[in-house]
Amino acid sequence: MRHTLPIAPQFYVTAPQPCPYLANRIERKLFTGLQGDQANLLNSALSKQGFRRSQNVLYRPSCADCSACMSARIRVADFQPSRTQRRTLNRNIDLKRNANPPWATEDQYELFRRYLDSRHSEGGMTDMDIFEFAAMIEETPVKSHVIEYSRRDGGENDLTAVCLTDVLDDGVSLVYSFFDPDQSRRSLGTYVILDHIEIARQMGRPYVYLGYWVPSSAKMAYKAKFSPLEIFKGGRWQDIGDPNSHDSAMHPLSTEPVAEQVAKLTLPDIMAPFD
Structure with missing residues (x-):
């Protein structure tokens, strides 16, 4: 039987481009490709070190003089919904959840377009066909699901919210979510996160990964409302504490050289002998 040797991940840095979160700043990302039988292991290992997945790429901010973007995750065992979050759960008690393979549909795309046009009309995804x-x-080489939410008594195409979700060895990661912008009373973005906390709890996974939290970014403020929230800062996970205690000031020496960043990464043993 012929075997293929596992390929050690290679890391690269993107060209500088405008930051999508903070005005008048330039972002740069450290990234690597996801491929082969070890993709799930690599996705889990690097998610624990502040990386996010986009299709078949894992990336982490690596800006030259800014370290404002911090990966965030909810500690499931200690999470207790606030009064407002309990009301959100009650308002959406009529929704049902379906976990499907990662397959795109026209209904999803129609909802996605309405969501973008209403919430992110000037964002980088606006022209996505x-x-x-x-x-x-x-395009996912890892264990992923499309979680769909619709009304229990609705029709066949009554799609209300969608989340592309990765399954990690220590949690679930919300890769991208979108929802019906005309149902603002439901607070569907909050509901999707709350339901993923329940999904992680049912799976026995300790964390729900939310992507990046950025101090001073209004569009990221909602993440700090899911307590206890941990952030990946200074090379380790720590409680966010008071969100106002973190700043987004630029510090010329805040980011290590790329070679040092890569050298400090903990990778799965993908070069181990095989049968």
């Missing part, structure tokens, strides 16, 4: 949308959903 149905083929690019399908690639975002389907």
Whole structure:
């Protein structure tokens, strides 16, 4: 029987481009590709070190003089919903959840377009067509699901919210979610996160990964409302504490050289002998 040697991940840095979170700043990302039989292991290992997945790429901010972006995750065992979050759960008690393979549909794309046009009309995804949308959903080399939410008494196409979700060895990661912008009373973005906390609890996974939290970024403020929230800061996970105690000031020496960053990464033993 012929075997293929595992390929050690290679890391690269993107060209500088405008930051999507903070005005008048330039972002740069450290990234590596996901491929082969070890993709799930690598996704889990690097998610624990502040990386996020986009299709078949894992990336982490590596800006030259800014370290404002911090990966965030909810500690499931200690989470207790606030009064407002309990009301959100009650308002959405009529929704049902379906976990599907990562396959794009026209109904998803129609909801996605309405969500973008209403919430992110000037964002980088505005021009995404149905083929690019399908690639975002389907080009995944790791264990992923499309979690769909619809009304229990609704019709066949009564799609209300969608989340592309990765399954990690220590939790679930919300890769991208979108929802019906005309149902603002439901607080669907909050509900999707609350339901993923329940999904992680049912799976016995300790964390729900939310992506990046950025101090002073209004669009990221909602993440700090899910307590206890941990952030990946200074090379380790720590409780966020008072969100106002973190700043987004630029510090010229805040980011280590890329070679040092890569050298400090803990990778799965993908070069281990095989049968």
